[in-house]
Amino acid sequence: MIQTERLTLRPYEVADFDAYAAMVADPVVVRHAGPPMSGEEAWMRLLRFIGYWSVFDHGMFAVFDRANGQYLGETGFMDFRREVVPKLSPSPPEAAWVFTSAAHGKGYAFEAATAAHRWMEQHHAPAATQCIIAPANLGSIRLAERLGYALHDRPTYRGEALRFVRER
Template sequence: MIETSRLLLRPHALEDFEPWYAMFSDRELFRFIAAPQMSREDAWNRLLRYAGHWSLLGYGMFAVFDKATGQFIGDVGHADFHRELGAGFDGYPEASWIMAKPAHGRGLAAEAVSACHDWIAGRHAPARTVCMINPENAASLRLAGKLGYQLFDSRTYKGNPCLMLERVAP
């Protein structure tokens, strides 16, 4: 578990499914993500995939909770999604984040993602992490920049444009 001044982050648990699925059902949150709206079955399989990351790789996605209220507010972490984007991307821990609407505009994404990066650096010390962001997603691009990510390529992924960014360990 990771604790920050305002947040608790931990690997997903079964009881997270309903609030997590509700967040993933909000199409407005997914306007920049190359993923169709998920059925409950697809969402369940994704949550199981998250558990598999922890079991097989020792890292994965964290459920994010508001420490003051206990409310589930997001999903952040690193994963290896095998996206087949090439040697410059595949095989490196891919940073990923999405925050529910109640968390927007409060700096919580930056707090959660920064804590997650500190965690993986302290446990696995990857020389490089990557992320992919839709070029129209200004908020995520700002956050990636604050975290030290730099553009290294751009591609089309599942029919959508994406910027490929990297963060080299200091």
């Protein structure tokens, strides 16, 4: 578990399903990533997140408001096995973040992602990390740049994508 001034980050648990499913069913939240998810799709993804931790000792953190325990979103690192062309070799861990509509514009994503990056560097020390962002997702592009990512290339992934890389 990680705590920041305003947030608690921890690996997902089954009890997080309702909040997670509501977030990924929100068209505003997923507008740059694909269609809203059904409950079944959200359930399978949540189980993937839980299992990933047990295999790789890192993954996606569920993010909560420390003051009231409200679920705000997620951030962390995974190998999503995306069908990106060209692939980077070796493929650095992929950073990701998604936050509820209610959490947008409050600095939670930066605070949480900064803490997750610090944790990843302390526990796994990757030489680099990457993130794949849709070109229209200006908020995520700004966040990536604030976190120290630089545009690396424009791979093909579900159409057009931008890949950012952050060297240690």
